[in-house]
Amino acid sequence: MGFDLVQISTVAQSLEQFGAAYERRIFTDDESRYARSSSALVAQRLAARFAAKEAVMKALQLAETGVGWRDIEVVRQASGDCEVALHGRAAEAAQVAGAEQILLSMSHDGDYAGASVCVVFAPPGNGSL
Amino acid sequence: MKSTEQADTDIRAVLRDHGRLAQDIATLAPDADLYQAGMTSHASVNVMLALEGKFDVEFPDRMLKRSVFASVDAIRSALAELGAVADAQVAQA
Numbered sequence: 001m002g003f004d005l006v007q008i009s010t011v012a013q014s015l016e017q018f019g020a021a022y023e024r025r026i027f028t029d030d031e032s033r034y035a036r037s038s039s040a041l042v043a044q045r046l047a048a049r050f051a052a053k054e055a056v057m058k059a060l061q062l063a064e065t066g067v068g069w070r071d072i073e074v075v076r077q078a079s080g081d082c083e084v085a086l087h088g089r090a091a092e093a094a095q096v097a098g099a100e101q102i103l104l105s106m107s108h109d110g111d112y113a114g115a116s117v118c119v120v121f122a123p124p125g126n127g128s129l
Numbered sequence: 130m131k132s133t134e135q136a137d138t139d140i141r142a143v144l145r146d147h148g149r150l151a152q153d154i155a156t157l158a159p160d161a162d163l164y165q166a167g168m169t170s171h172a173s174v175n176v177m178l179a180l181e182g183k184f185d186v187e188f189p190d191r192m193l194k195r196s197v198f199a200s201v202d203a204i205r206s207a208l209a210e211l212g213a214v215a216d217a218q219v220a221q222a
Contacts, residue, residue: 014174014175018179025178
């Protein structure tokens with residue numbers, strides 16, 4: 001399992017200080033596009049997604065793997081449900097670890113956004129992500 | 130390429146401005162754990178972006194590890210690997 005909490009105002013400050021460089025480095029184009037589809041919720045949505053990426057890193061123990069934040073993507077379905085998609089080194093590490101499914105829950109309220117992630121691992125000998 | 134002394138000064142300035150540390154960076158030893166001093170994972174992103182601007186480098190994904198930003202010493206070593214700081218061991222050789 002992994003959990004992370006992010007102060008939304010610090011994300012707003014990062015957007016102000018570093019602009020597009022911050023957003024491009026951390027978030028995929030689709031994540032940014034969704035966040036910016038509501039001008040009042042940009043920082044909230046990005047903060048929740050940053051928390052999700054960090055929660056995935058904790059759940060899969062990727063802190064020392066060397067993974068870019070864009071390799072962990074929050075994908076929003078048409079239903080509104082959000083899922084985690086892994087790319088590059090994050091996907092490779094998850095496969096090696098035997099991750100079978102990643103469950104995500106995100107929320108934001110006031111100045112904080114949080115995300116919880118559960119990783120379901122395949123029993124030994126079974127396939128993985 | 131910056132000297133190790135100049136690099137330490139610049140690294141500490143970046144940490145002061147972006148690290149959101151609970152302690153004064155000037156009081157921390159070069160090997161002090163910055164996460165234990167209050168730096169969050171999100172603050173480490175700001176530190177990374179500020180370092181990239183200050184030292185004109187880009188940290189590749191393979192270097193985006195918690196340990197790379199864990200102390201002034203670790204950051205200086207990473208910047209030396211990127212060619213932005215003189216390697217002290219090489220300089221002494």
